[in-house]
Amino acid sequence: MFSHLPTPVLDPILSLSVAYRNDPRPDKVDLGIGVYKNSAGETPVMKAISQAQDIVVASQKTKSYVGLAGCEEFNQSMVELLLSGTSAMERVAAIQTPGASGALRMLGDLIKVAQPDTCVWLSNPSYVNHRPVMEAAGLKVKQYTYFSPQTKQVDTSRMLEELVHAGPNDVVLLHGCCHNPTGADIDFTTWQAITELAQKNGFVPFVDVAYQGFGDGLEQDVQGLRFMADNVEEMMITTSCSKNFGLYRERTGAAIVVGKSLQEVTNAKGRALTLARSTYTMPPDHGAALVKTILQSHELTGIWKQELSEMQQRLVSLRKSLCQEFQNTHNTSQFDFIENHKGMFTMLGFSQEQMAQLRETYGIYGVGDGRINIAGLTEKDMAYVADAIVKVC
């Protein structure tokens, strides 16, 4: 049965983590997978999560099944974090999923059931898993121009020119904030322009929010999303607790549908639950139980927000230090764009060969497409990394 299967193509991000682990060089630096690290180079369990864990362990009396939609209080909390204050709160439904990749697949499958001919438009470039997930759901995929290699910012005019051609059979996938892999975000005016296009031309926006809180702050990061949700009849949202709750391995996310009426999204949710039943049945509970415990406690929410804000500020300061290192030690302003990017990632604009050179010669592991994870930097690596980047440039 399996003998004809070819050697698998490895995931460009996950395979990098394995290569990094196996690299014996002591000064190696992991700027690959999107994981936050503190100044000691560790990814500790957040304090709010530790405290919630104690509460859950002490109070949980059973490990019996939860239900196809996972924890409904968690689902409601996710909807509030994303859409609070919008008219969409009246016509939204959510289900808990195994991480945001699970949510992407769930909504991909739901699109396939609801409108099989749909084409999903992805930014070029986009998160490496967007295309595989949408194609695995049987959907067609198209790309729209997003990033300008010259300015290292969003090429807004080309993006909007191309999205004019998206119509009623199309879904346009956007990144809510902290664009992966570029770090270049669209501004509020562009959110308004895309909203107007969706209203006029009939495509359905699909917003992937994996880094809420890592750009400018929890509320600021969803300003564009909220405007859109207030003004379109239908949209889809995926969200993740991997980064902002540090729950990477717990696979905690949600798939959200906004529709014309509550009845409509209740039907969509019902269909999603049937899809869940025929794949994983129900999502793992632990991560969602922790998030629910935090968000239902005023005190724990305060601790969590403070920790998240510290992580966000650390990213801003790492970006600043790296730029200063380039300016002061190497007398170049060529990398000033790094300071304007948001969240964990920055697209250096390097070729596959240059990224391979960074890895092979200097033990600096970034993704082959030129993405580096700023959150993987520590103060002690700053000079070494800047020096290697200048040498490879």
Ligand code: LMR
């Ligand atoms: C990343 O882009 O590095 C993360 O979102 C991890 C993943 O799932 O690929």
